[in-house]
Amino acid sequence: MISLKDYTGSVYGGLGHLLFAFCQAKGLVISKKLQQVQNLERFDYSTWREILTDIDQQYQRPALGLEIAEYVEPKHLGIIAYIAMSCDSIGEALNRYYDFHRLIYDGSPLKVENNQQYLSIRWEDLPVELTTQVTNEIAIALMVQFLKRFLGFLDIQLHEVHFSHAAPKDVMIYERYFKCKVRFSQARTELFFPSSELNKPIQQGDQTLQLLLKQQAQALLEKLPNTTQLDERLQQAILKGLQTNHYQIEAIADVLNMSVRRLQKHLQSQNSTYQQRTQEVRLLLAKQYLDDPHLSLKEIALLLCYSEQSAFQRAFKLWTGMTPQQWRQDHSHYIKN
Structure with missing residues (x-):
């Protein structure tokens, strides 16, 4: 998990x-x-x-x-x-x-x-x-x-x-x-x-x-600072949504059996947004995918639901301060672009 x-x-x-x-x-x-x-x-x-x-x-x-x-x-x-x-x-x-x-x-x-x-x-x-x-x-x-x-x-x-x-x-x-x-x-x-x-x-x-x-x-x-079980379900829903390219907030709220407004309110109580949560999951997945030397950057971009490799590279640089190539080079002995 x-x-x-x-x-x-x-x-x-x-x-x-x-x-x-x-x-x-x-x-x-x-x-x-x-x-x-x-x-x-x-x-x-x-x-x-x-x-x-x-x-x-x-x-x-x-x-x-x-x-x-x-x-x-x-x-x-x-x-x-x-x-x-x-x-x-x-x-x-x-x-x-x-x-x-x-x-x-x-x-x-x-x-x-x-x-x-x-x-x-x-x-x-x-x-x-x-x-x-x-x-x-x-x-x-x-x-x-x-x-x-x-x-x-x-x-x-x-x-x-x-x-x-x-x-x-x-x-x-x-x-x-x-x-x-x-x-x-x-x-x-x-x-x-x-x-x-x-x-x-x-x-x-x-x-x-x-x-x-x-x-x-x-x-x-609802006043608790972190609703643990809901966050776990949200994370899993985003993970599955990214796999099928159905990760928009409407689709995820439907999976969680709650309204978009309620989901947004929950995230707001944690000083977070749905976009931030999606990016957090994407970053975690990106690091895992980059550990796999058999996946190219283009393939990783597609797995993360980016239409272009360049969009993934810009996002990763924004998240980590490093390009995917730099991160992979620092964390792996095998590099495949």
Whole structure:
């Protein structure tokens, strides 16, 4: 997957309140970083990771993320918790969690897959170096607490929990907490949930309230600085559009099932334009094509939907300050014009 920008995301300010409550309960020193985020609506994921690392170094006990999650309340997750509580079933609540998960953490998309027997829930596309065992623990544990405490399913049965980091000394702490098999050193951090649990009803379901809350949540979602999943879809649509010479904004908006105006508004919120996004994708593709010594500049121009090679050369010089020939010479041992 080509990445248009290095964006690690932001977390909901309520999670900062959760860490504050935990530190108070355990008699830990409240760090300056933790104090600084108490009045913020959202803060950077990197700051979240740093605060968790500070607490881990101070507390020095295993399974820190699991302990922190025990203190979560609906206010710490915000509107998404109240939407879940207004749903009629676990399945519907998980769907809403999927729809609005970026309000809790915006940066890597939540992936949900159902193979009929189990529901797999995981976060993707976050570089390994940006995660720690504690950040993974709290992500999974908050999901479990979300199901147990907010929805009232204290006896909910999980199938398995996977962590990407190496196994700690005492794995049984995790298996007692999740009440299922917990595996470490896995390809990704993931929760496996029995599909048979999805139809369990939620007693306090209220569809009218849910509709109002969803409208508020959607408004909040549109204010986020980077709508990660939409940007991924936009990038893929432009990539495919360039392959078929159907990359004009009208065609791309249609692929994304949205109006041109809404797409333009989304890009405007990021101080970007559709032309800029198209050029970003063209530049990324151009560099990849130039790495292939078997492609001539004329062929690359056609692949990028330029009618003439000279137009491609002018654009590339504008983007990089170098001609395609110069770039290819600097990055390849084989040159073919």
